[in-house]
Amino acid sequence: MPITPTPGIPPQGTVLPTVRLLAGTLRQALIPENGGFRLARVLPDGRQADAGLAAVRVLGADVLTPFVVNGLTLTAQDAALIRTAVRAYPAPQAPASEVSLWGVRDAALVRALAASGVDATGWEGLAPAESPARLLTLPWVAMAAELVRMTGAAPPFAEQDVRAHLARRHLDVGRGLVRALLRRDLLSAARLARWLGPADARLTAPVLDYLEIAGTDDARVTLETAITRRLMTGASPEA
Amino acid sequence: MDTAVARTARQVAEAALSWLDGMRGSFALPTDTPDDHVLGDALKALAELTLATALVRREAIAGPRSADLADRLLDFCWQQVGQGELLYRLQARTPAATYPMEIYAPFAAAGYRHERLDRLAAQLYGLRAYRVVEHVPNRRLALVSAAAKIGVAVPDDLAALTGQTWLGGTPEPWMLDPSNAYGVTHTVFHLTDWGARPEGLPPQLQDYLHQWLPAWAEVYCETRLWDLLLEMLMVGTCLGRPLFSRAIWEQVAAAQRADGMMPNGMTKPPADPHRAWRNHHHPTIVAVAAGTLTLSRAVSHAATGARSKT
Numbered sequence: 001m002p003i004t005p006t007p008g009i010p011p012q013g014t015v016l017p018t019v020r021l022l023a024g025t026l027r028q029a030l031i032p033e034n035g036g037f038r039l040a041r042v043l044p045d046g047r048q049a050d051a052g053l054a055a056v057r058v059l060g061a062d063v064l065t066p067f068v069v070n071g072l073t074l075t076a077q078d079a080a081l082i083r084t085a086v087r088a089y090p091a092p093q094a095p096a097s098e099v100s101l102w103g104v105r106d107a108a109l110v111r112a113l114a115a116s117g118v119d120a121t122g123w124e125g126l127a128p129a130e131s132p133a134r135l136l137t138l139p140w141v142a143m144a145a146e147l148v149r150m151t152g153a154a155p156p157f158a159e160q161d162v163r164a165h166l167a168r169r170h171l172d173v174g175r176g177l178v179r180a181l182l183r184r185d186l187l188s189a190a191r192l193a194r195w196l197g198p199a200d201a202r203l204t205a206p207v208l209d210y211l212e213i214a215g216t217d218d219a220r221v222t223l224e225t226a227i228t229r230r231l232m233t234g235a236s237p238e239a
Numbered sequence: 240m241d242t243a244v245a246r247t248a249r250q251v252a253e254a255a256l257s258w259l260d261g262m263r264g265s266f267a268l269p270t271d272t273p274d275d276h277v278l279g280d281a282l283k284a285l286a287e288l289t290l291a292t293a294l295v296r297r298e299a300i301a302g303p304r305s306a307d308l309a310d311r312l313l314d315f316c317w318q319q320v321g322q323g324e325l326l327y328r329l330q331a332r333t334p335a336a337t338y339p340m341e342i343y344a345p346f347a348a349a350g351y352r353h354e355r356l357d358r359l360a361a362q363l364y365g366l367r368a369y370r371v372v373e374h375v376p377n378r379r380l381a382l383v384s385a386a387a388k389i390g391v392a393v394p395d396d397l398a399a400l401t402g403q404t405w406l407g408g409t410p411e412p413w414m415l416d417p418s419n420a421y422g423v424t425h426t427v428f429h430l431t432d433w434g435a436r437p438e439g440l441p442p443q444l445q446d447y448l449h450q451w452l453p454a455w456a457e458v459y460c461e462t463r464l465w466d467l468l469l470e471m472l473m474v475g476t477c478l479g480r481p482l483f484s485r486a487i488w489e490q491v492a493a494a495q496r497a498d499g500m501m502p503n504g505m506t507k508p509p510a511d512p513h514r515a516w517r518n519h520h521h522p523t524i525v526a527v528a529a530g531t532l533t534l535s536r537a538v539s540h541a542a543t544g545a546r547s548k549t
Contacts, residue, residue: 141457175454181413182458206411 008088010051018044018051019058024219026059027226029066031236037066039078056085060105060152061112062223068156069230074116082113083123091127101149103130108153136165143169144176144192151191151224155231158195170199177207186215190224198232208232245537247488251495252530253305255523256295258499258512259288260308265516268319274328279338284520286342289316291527293345294433298535309527317346323353330356334363337372337382344385357389364391376403377422380429387432398441401430406444412451417467420455424470427477434477434532445478452482460487463504465494466522469529476529476536483537491526501526 010018022042029037043052056063063082067074086109091102107129113120120126132153135146147154155163166173173196180188190211193204208225215221226237259266266285268277295301295309320326323343330339340360343353363369364386372382379400386393401407405419406426415423427448430439437445456471469491475482495501500515501522502508508515 140453171450175451175457178412178451178454179458182415182455183461203411207413 008050010054011047014048014051015054015058018048018055020219022052022055022059022063023223026062026065027219027223027237029072030070030226030230032070033236037070037072038075039063039081040075043081050088053081053085053088056082057089059223061108061157062152062227064109064112064116065156065223065227067116068112069227074113074118079113079116079118082109083120086123086125088125090125099127100130100135101146102127104132104135104150104153107131107159108150108157111159112157131159132162133165136162136169140169140172140175141179143172144179144188147173147176147195148180148188148191151194154191154194155197156227166195167199170196174200174203177203181207181210186211186221187218187224190215190221190228194224194228194231197228201232204228204232241483241485241537244483244485244488245534247485247492248530248533248537249302250530251488251492251501252295252527252534253302254495254499255501255526255530256292256301256305256308256312256499258496258523259291259520259527260312261498262512262516262520263312263315265513265520266316266319268325274325274332277325277329282338282342285316285319286338286345287521287524288312289342290345290433291524291531292316293349294528295531296349297435298531300535300538301531313349313351317351320346323351323356327353327356327359330359330363334359335368337374337385340364340389341381341385344388347390348388360386360389361391364389364393369393370395375422376400376407377405377426377429380404380426384429384432397430401426401441401444406447409443409447412454415451415455417464420459420467421470424467424474427474431477433528434473434536437477437479437481440477440479445480448474448478449480449482453484456484456487460490463494465491465501465504466525469501469522469525473525473529473532476532481536481540483533488533495526499523 025042028034039056043049043056064074066072091106092098106127110120110126110129132146132150136143138146173192177189177192177196180192189207193207193211196204198204208228211221211225212229215225222237229235229237266288268281268285292309292313295305296313299306301309317323320342323346326339326343330336340363343356343360369382372379374382379395383393383395383397383400404422404426406423427440431437432439452471452475456468459468459471468487472484472487475484494504496508498512500508500512500519503519503522506518508519
């Protein structure tokens, strides 16, 4: 029996491929030689439009990476598209742990928008701003799991006080990174490597080299490693 | 002292020792078999039982019943090897072999001596051949450790041997695999004489283990490779600033069978304990050793007023 599309709900099975598509495009946009980047040009339209908006919410502040890291101009059309995505897929209002997580993610999104010249104050659908400071007091396994979940709040979008707090817990982030690699969870490893960055280059440098080869099958991993590479060395990803 | 860790480790060790005592018949070597027909697996099981029960005696921390069980099992093992005569015959017949002296070492350290094997060991350890045994590096450390227990000084460069081990290279910690993990645990056991001399482990390796052992133990707790996990718990007790993990000990205790047997985590134990013995005696022996060392270090560390937790 054919499934009737529900307005506002992406067709089943379309969000993750769209997230990967967008992540791959964002990675390409980190290459300066590729020139300008417009979210509106790369997101699908028609029946896939909802999946595109959902993908924007999934990737959070990372959709602004080309603008913040490469200094590209965020157009009014792209800003409006992000606002539409936030309204279409508002942050959850329960349970408390999800509200808290989305508070951290959306605070990072607001910071990234501000860095791109857009004031997102009062946007419908945003979670109340939350600091991740409480999560950074958890034991290392739980803290690493939370860092993975709030990837959009990682550098370059991390707050200064969060960076300062994490500076005292580099070893614990490193343990989370090692655990993720030993569990063959490359996406979590890539996200934790991004949080750790140059703070422990002896650990992260070879991990980054490895993930850039072994993680190429997942565009989300390659986006994470491209951002981390840029932050650590200033190098752009290979085309 | 982390009393919860100490209590759990003690309970696990006592139950495991009780199961091993009940299964002692399965450790018996055949009596009507020529020496060179004695199976390696049978000798290995007996050697491991010797090691664990000798540790119980050495640490002298077990309750009266467990201490008595361990003493009687150690005596049993010594009787099985003919009070050293079997090991002597195997060593004399195959002088290039290293295992008879390695099996003998914990007996010797516990005061069970065989005079002719002592003389033979002193002669063989002095040969050029013993400087070039082509074992993997952590096994070379086993030879040095065995010689020390027997009381023979060997001229091996311990620092150089240590540097050739996986642990000695302080590799990227995410490159660990089960094979290397067993190498790490045994490197630590041999360098510290199973926790008796934490200072035998160089400071930079102590630091490296403090950093990464908690992450490794967390991963191998998920895999339920209980013998490897128990060995990692033992490694924590061999450090100058010991590492204890209450959460992992609780999982070990939950996995232990009501009769004291520690499953290997990979194969389902049959109901018949004699059939179960074949695949599950090893993790049960490691449970005795790990529980004993954990209890001992927890108590002694509390006495010094220092403390470190994962």
